[in-house]
Amino acid sequence: MSTKTPSEDDILRPMHTFTKKYVLLFAIAALALGAFLVGWMYQLQQGMAVTGLSDWGSGGGVTWGLYIGAFIWWVGIAHGGIILSAAVRLLGMDRYMPVARLAEMLTLAGLSAAGFYILVHMGRPDRMVTSVIGHYHITVNNSPLVWDVTVITAYFVLTATYLGLTLRYDIARLRDDLPSFSPNVGGKQLPDLLAPVYDVLTLGYTKAEDKVIDRMVWWVALAIIIMAPLLLHGGVIPWLFAVLPNYPSWFGGIQGPQFLTIALTSAISGVILLSYAFRRAYDWDHIITDDIFRGLLLWLGFFCLLFLWLQLQQLATGSFHSTTTHSYATASKLSHPMYVGPMLMVLGVLVYIFAQTIRPSLFSKGRAIAAGLLVLTATLVEKTYFVLSGFWYPSFNIYDGSPGEYFPSVIELLSIAGTIGMVTLFFLVLSKLVPVVELHAVEHLRGDHGHGHEHDHEPVEESAEQPEVEA
């Protein structure tokens, strides 16, 4: 409860417990990932024909499908996560400090999933290094796909650095309480295998660097915020589509902002789900407070609004007096369940969020979770539809085989479960190694507790909400 004082023990708890639920979740996640890996192996062995894809045009199908839709989705979650955490650090939104690291970790996990999708989607992933790196100096000048790979790699490195820097502070202070792992192999006692990891992470750490690191983190955060619209989901990723004039439903400058709103809505939703899971698992009600959920929900509402607003812009320009092929694309949007469904879902979430700001009693964590799930589903479906609709309604739409047929194969569908499993595993493992909530946050909460007026009403609501959550 929030009457409890957050302590170091709280954030160390994931490392000091080992429950059946953990094992169960681990098993499920591993199974999901494993099942997809088997599917992928089969795909590698047989070729991409095991998917539901075909050539667009006379080929009667779509070139890209769920793999690319899910790719955009994961990159969106990842990029949104890093923007969220950067905003917290840059603008001093201390309220969200307890979830900032979760957002950063989500970025790493999301980027890994997205990177994995790039490989999964390729006909010859084995050539990734020779063909792409080998010609990088030429292709980087004009291939949006190369920009994508560059940006994903760059952000992976940047986020890892960022995370690494902030982890030093925690690890240096909590070192004695961090887990050790010295297995007994064949009667021989090995030394602690984790110690070197922590040692490397805190290499050369002195208290004097804290201030410097703080500044550095601030600057990196600034860089991320500035580059977000240009290089992340507001730029390079949408350019994969937006620069191609032959697809009316893709082409145009609006995709940048549109993708950015999708990134932010899905990342906030992701963080809501993650925070809830950790809070529930480790009794962190007093760390990841209801207040955080309310705040996150409000932000989610704001970005949902932007998301719908930009969709509206496209519907208006696409139907008022558009070119023939563009009007086909718009007509499809207005009637296709994969477009209409997500729009209604996001609209529903928006309405709920606004309603609960007016009537706070409408808030519950269960509903917050539902909102998050709805938004994540909506963005995945909408992004997949977005990819498909390009091929369905191209400028050159003469072919009988267009709009092409597509239904994701079992392997493609498994990839969603597989990557979610992969991200879950990532958190399950990472949470056993390092604190997923910063020490800073705990210190901050302790120092702040009872001062901020925002927190004043907390205990009352907390107790009012509790039963609902448990139910």
Add this chain to the structure above:
Amino acid sequence: MSTEDESFHPLGQEWENELETMLDDTEYDSDLGMQMAEDAMRVTKGELSEADFHEKYHDDVMEEFGVDDRPTEEAYEEAQKNAGGFAEMLKSVDSDGEESRRGMMKKMGAGAAFVGLGAFGASEGGSESEPNVAAAQEGDDTEQDVQWGMAIDLERCDGCLSCVEACAEENNLDRGVNWMYVLDYEDNGVDTSRNRLVRPCQHCTDAPCEKVCPTTARHTRDNDGLVLTDYDVCIGCRYCQVACPYGVNYFQWDEPDITTEDIEAQAQEEMGDHDHDSDVPHDHMSDERGRWVDSRAPRGVMSKCTMCPTRQDGGMGEDAVGTTACEDACPPDAIQFGNMFDDNSDPQTYADNPARGRALSDIDMSVPSADALEDDLDGADDDLESVLEASEDLDEETLRIMKAIEIVSEDFGEGDASHTEYEQNIVDAFDALEAHGLDLDSEEVLVGLDLADEPDEDEEFDGPDESAAQTVLVNEAGEPDSNFQLLEDMGTNPNIIYLGNEPGPQAEQVEGPVAYEDVEADLADGSSVPLADNRKDVLDEMTVGDAGVSL
């Protein structure tokens, strides 16, 4: 070339320096080499006779190389023997451009430079070699003399799918991989037999597919502008298929039906006899640069119409250069393949005057051979009427068209484009007629054929009337309403010119006269498989968990 440049070589000082460096790198005598190179230039200019050149250097060369039988000696002797002389050889490589000149130098070794081969490339002087010289001076090694492309006469296409079949056979394509695709369409509800589109890759000069490729696998060949896919480099991301506005790319979703062994065996069998450029491997897969760009793609990479690089590289013999399998197969000659940079090429002449092109192709079967004419005319009078009467195959209409074609043509019967063969047949027939005594340019004949106006009393006969000739051809063969490039507004600069109706944005494909499934392609493994229109139908068999539903 700058006036200060005192180089003996038209390619300038730079080229000479390069030559000298090359020579310095060998253990041969550089001074002797440079001297020879200079004299070789004089040979090509005719200032020095070949015999003199030979005499002057033979001993030196033998002394320098002869002792230990270095390849240079062979190169030298070879040059003497094969190319009908040194100057001839220099001339013969002249037109090949900077790239191949360097390639040849490399091949023959530095020793070749030594014997003065550095001279070639400018042997003839005159206008033809000037572009080379200019290019060399700018240091631009992407010079391009040839841009392969097509003119496709959509009104002549009868939708028989012969080209689609020929392409599948030539390249051993899987079912539904229709690099060449022919479709009928309905535009705004109007469906006439003229609404037909023949759709190979457009080999765009500004190809978006190439631009987006993350690996450079999709690339344009420098020397002839073909847009190709390097099957060894492609990672199968399919972005090229996405970026191409025409939908001409076909991904190899699974293991191809025909193995590379079968393709190679077939190539050996079919290409083996041709005396072909030794540069081009005999496998119908690698091009002259040694990159795997031809025939069907291996699994997991992208493919599309290639415009037959093996043919263009001379791998199927000289006759096949400047042709494609689809062009050869098209019964009504609707496809004209050739060099778009050359005004006299098949596609350019055809697009320039489609009525002429059509008439030329139509009439070919009716043009009597010179021998037949000679036999028929034996003993007949030499006036127009008697000639037409005596000749069995030649009627007035045919002769009028033949003559009309000649009147509207420039450089009739000259050049190496395919249509000149047709022209040549007419020239031969004309020669036979002239030999018999019929003056085809006379007032009697031209006026008799309605190809010239009869002059008034006081006027002189002013020769054939071009517009009358053109009218004859248009009446005979018809003329397309328009010519266009597909999706011109996409800025791709396609290298295909279409003659006929352009499909509008509302055009929708309808069934054509011949169904894809009714046409069979004979492939390299000896099988005969029906074509497939829709690739997805073929691929669905392999989809895991295909429920037969679509989103």
